[in-house]
Every structure is written in C-alpha cells, then in structure tokens.
Amino acid sequence: MKIFKDPKKIQQHISNLKKRGKTVAFVPTMGALHEGHAALLRKARTAGDILVLSIFVNPLQFGPAEDFSRYPRPLKNDLAVAKKEKVDMVFTPAAADLYAADHSTHVAEDDLSRGLCGAVRPGHFRVVTTVVAKLFNIVLPDSAFFGQKDYQQYKVIERMSRDLRFPVRLVMVPTAREKDGLAMSSRNTYLSTAERETAPAIYQALCAAKKDIEEGAALNRAGSRIRAALRKSGIRAIDYAAVLSAADLKAASQTDKKLVVAVAVRLGKTRLIDNILVKRSGKNI
Ligand code: AMP
Numbered sequence: 001m002k003i004f005k006d007p008k009k010i011q012q013h014i015s016n017l018k019k020r021g022k023t024v025a026f027v028p029t030m031g032a033l034h035e036g037h038a039a040l041l042r043k044a045r046t047a048g049d050i051l052v053l054s055i056f057v058n059p060l061q062f063g064p065a066e067d068f069s070r071y072p073r074p075l076k077n078d079l080a081v082a083k084k085e086k087v088d089m090v091f092t093p094a095a096a097d098l099y100a101a102d103h104s105t106h107v108a109e110d111d112l113s114r115g116l117c118g119a120v121r122p123g124h125f126r127v128v129t130t131v132v133a134k135l136f137n138i139v140l141p142d143s144a145f146f147g148q149k150d151y152q153q154y155k156v157i158e159r160m161s162r163d164l165r166f167p168v169r170l171v172m173v174p175t176a177r178e179k180d181g182l183a184m185s186s187r188n189t190y191l192s193t194a195e196r197e198t199a200p201a202i203y204q205a206l207c208a209a210k211k212d213i214e215e216g217a218a219l220n221r222a223g224s225r226i227r228a229a230l231r232k233s234g235i236r237a238i239d240y241a242a243v244l245s246a247a248d249l250k251a252a253s254q255t256d257k258k259l260v261v262a263v264a265v266r267l268g269k270t271r272l273i274d275n276i277l278v279k280r281s282g283k284n285i
Helices: 007-019 035-045 075-084 116-120 124-139 148-163 186-190 193-198 201-214 219-232
Strands: 002-004 024-029 050-055 089-091 143-147 169-173 237-245 258-267 270-279
Touching: 002 007, 007 024, 007 050, 007 089, 007 124, 024 035, 024 124, 035 050, 035 075, 035 143, 035 169, 050 075, 050 124, 089 124, 116 124, 116 148, 116 237, 116 258, 124 148, 143 148, 148 169, 148 258, 148 270, 186 270, 201 219, 201 237, 201 258, 201 270, 219 237, 219 258
Parallel strands: 002 089, 024 050, 024 143, 050 089, 143 169
Antiparallel strands: 237 258, 258 270
C-alpha cells in the first residue's frame, strides 16, 4: 500500500497506471474510518484494478459551531483498516496541498444544494463540490463510491459530475448501522452516554415514517409526525425532517415513485443526519 501526500505525485503515478489500461476505483473520506467506510472500500475493491482511498479533513467543511481541531484523526488505525480492505493507494494531502494560498476557484451546484443541509449550513456544498472536483482531477477515478447516509451529498455530486462531464461512474452504498439502528458516523464518538442512548430514535422515526407512507399516509403530514416522534424521544433540536422526491429533492408528490425521508438533528453539540428511501408501489400512488 502506497501513501501519497503530494497531489502531483499521486496523479502522475495513477496516470501512468491508466496508460497501461488499469482502472481506478475511488473512495473519498475524512478518515476516522468505521464500518460504513469499510463497506465503501469493499464495494470499490471489486470495481477497479486500483483502489484509492483519500483521507482529507477539510478545514473549510467545518462551520463555527463545529471544532475542526476536535475532529478525530486516528491515522494509524485508518491505515490498518485501509490495508485490511486491500487499498492500493492512500492519498492524505494537507490543506495547503489542495488549496494554494491564493486559491480563488470554486465549483458550486445551485439546485440540489439549496435545501436540507444546504439551507442549514450555507456554503457547505460548495466546499464539498469544490474538493470532490479537485480529488477527481487528481485521482482520475473510473468509479467513485459514496454513502447513502449523506444522500443529499451524493445527489449533489452526481449532478456536478453530470453537468461538468466528469468521466466517472458514481455508486451509492447503503448506510451501515450500529445494531440499534444508529447510522455509523465518525461524529458518534462525540455523543455522551445519555445522547448515545437517545440517538437510535432517529432511525426509529425514519422507519415509522416509511411504514406510514407505505400504508398510504398523507405525505404532507409526514414531516410533522417525525418531528413529534423525535421530540417524544427527547430530541428537541431538529434542523429538518422532510419527505422529498428521491430523484430531485423537491417536495414529494403523490406521483413520485421513490421518496427520501431525511432528518437532521442536534444532540448536545453533535449534529447527526440520517435518511431512508421509500419505494412506492403503484397502489400507493
Ligand atoms: P466522511 O468521512 O464522513 O466524509 O464520509 C466519507 C464517505 O463515507 C461518504 O461518502 C459518506 O457518505 C460515507 N459514509 C459515512 N458514514 C457512512 C455509513 N454509516 N454508511 C455508509 N457510508 C457512510
């Protein structure tokens, strides 16, 4: 397993391998790898000759409410996970390797980025699309793997890749969960014991909403029912609870075949997001 910090060096190395006909599968992360990341790596391992993992904790991705210096960075453990999942190259740039001091170019997606997390964290997706575009240009992937846990992020990157014609196939991998249903996240380590006990209520509320929708409940009341269920479990800081068309993240309508139920809450200082996809059979539409 080779470790690169310098964008030019890894780009050159991958470019040479591609000239020899090798295909590249790519998993971008912020490190602190858990089973969710491992699931992406396993899926990606079967998709390309060369498996590339990037670990980059982007300082620009942290708002004033979340401490960049507090984000976990267990690099030794991450490299052990990478080795176990048969990663060929790990790309661990420093911020200065990706952002020149006079960096002034951004990639912004202007539609799917507006709602949900984009509304609560203005500018967040512009940072994500900019860094993913840079990483795609450096790693030159044929396929790239993202988690369903960040569904809006996946849709935004999918739109960016289509609009800018990145020659990459995107794959969305289902959310890996703890036994009690909590979506795995590097941020779960921030939760106090009491918060960790409350957290599974998020997935329970999503599952209940999915069942209601499948049984034909009115879509326009689903959000308020989820909020009520979360409050009952002791979760009061709810950034959003929404039922949207899974295709374009617009308000769900009775004719949408696939919906996404998405939630973002804050437990103490920790922000958690989760979602569930709902397929609607003809009789429900
Ligand atoms: P992060 O390191 O949190 O930026 O996440 C890197 C990638 O891993 C993103 O594509 C995430 O959607 C994905 N990911 C994070 N948590 C999970 C999970 N529990 N299940 C599946 N994918 C995940």
